[in-house]
Amino acid sequence: MCIGKSALRLGENVFGAALDFNANPRNSSPSREREARSGTRTARETPGPSCKLRTFGLPVALLSSPSSSVAHGVARLRPPHSGVQSRGWACRIRKKEGGEGSAKASLASRMAEKRVSRWYFGGLASCGAACCTHPLDLLKVHLQTQQEVKMRMTGMALRVIRNDGFLALYNGLSASLCRQMTYSLTRFAIYETVRDSLSQGAQGPLPFYQKVLLGAVGGFTGGFVGTPADMVNVRMQNDIKQPAHLRRNYSHALDGLYRVFREEGVRKLFSGGTMASSRGALVTVGQLACYDQAKQLVLGTGLLTDNIFTHFLASFIAGGCATFLCQPLDVLKTRLMNSQGEYRGVMHCAVETAKLGPLAFYKGLVPAGIRLVPHTVLTFVFLEQLRKYFGIKVLT
Helix, strand or coil: CHHHHHHHHHHHHHHHHHHHHHHCHHHHCHHHHHHHHHCCCCCCCCCCCCEECCCCCCCHHHHHCCCCHHHHHHHHHCCCCCCEEEECCEEEEECCCCHHHHHHHHHHHHCCEEEECCCCHHHHHHHHHHHHHHHHHHHHHHHHCCCCCCCCHHHHHHHHHHHHCHHHHHCCHHHHHHHHHHHHHHHHHHHHHHHHHHHHCCCCCCCHHHHHHHHHHHHHHHHHHCHHHHHHHHHHHHHHHCCHHHCCCCCCHHHHHHHHHHHHCHHHHCCCHHHHHHHHHHHHHHHHHHHHHHHHHHHHCCCCCCCHHHHHHHHHHHHHHHHHHHHHHHHHHHHHHHCCCCCCCHHHHHHHHHCCCHHHHHCCHHHHHHHHHHHHHHHHHHHHHHHHHHCEEEEC
16 A cells, blocks of 8 residues: 555656646756756657657556556646647657747748749740741831832732742741841840849849830840841841842841841941941830839739739730830831942931931831730740749749
């Protein structure tokens, strides 16, 4: 009887200490655990699904015996809602998740993965768009080089197909692709690389005026770099409407560049470079800067997410802005590049064009819009898909 009472008091002391140890989080420090392991009472654990069994040196048979006074004392000691569960004779204590794991999970939830474009994605996306819209570009050049308004877009398309066949709508495609890989690649590379660099340390998106400045610088540089390929592109597209004895008959873009260099000199390669650079600045402001701003405004409404419909809507707005901004310079650039010495310079070309009336600067506006808006939409849709699947991963 005395042995039973002693065992009962021992069980009460042992399991009371165990409950206090697990209930007080300050007791779970590494130093307390080392003290518990180095003391006379050694904690032994039996495997369980979610908790630990502590015997504290007592015989398991003494705890597991239903008639044991220690087991009855343990049952009396377990307070309700203490977080300690008893299954049969086993007392199990729930495990608590470590603070380090939860801190890492919280940090990971705050970090978002973002993909940014590689420097050459703009050129690839523009090439893909040019393959789809080249016939519209060719018709635009034909309409802009008319001295008088004789034909509309549909009539010009029918005339080209009737005289030279359907594939004539793709005359100068190699020059168009060469232009995109010089002009568009340069302006996209400058704009997106600088924009991403400036955005890394900023709290939000860049202000619109900075986007306009970046677009102007990138577009001006790209327009100058792409002037030779642009001139060959205009000549190849306009060649089929020339009389047979005046046709240049370039085989492809590289042949055109080589023949212009050999027959007309280096300066002729950059004929119309001022207009091409100015137009490139306006187009890039209208396309890239307006696209970024339109996309930011659309996403800011909360009605749409960053998906392909948002890209389509923002690029459609950007295409309209670019068409309106650059059309006068586009007309002057086309006339200068296609000239055979009749214009003395940019101002002379502008004066001669103005004699045809103020609307002459917007000649071919509808074809230009029909070409530039789909080209802008396709370019940015292709660019966003390239960025989504092949872009560089960064954490924000």
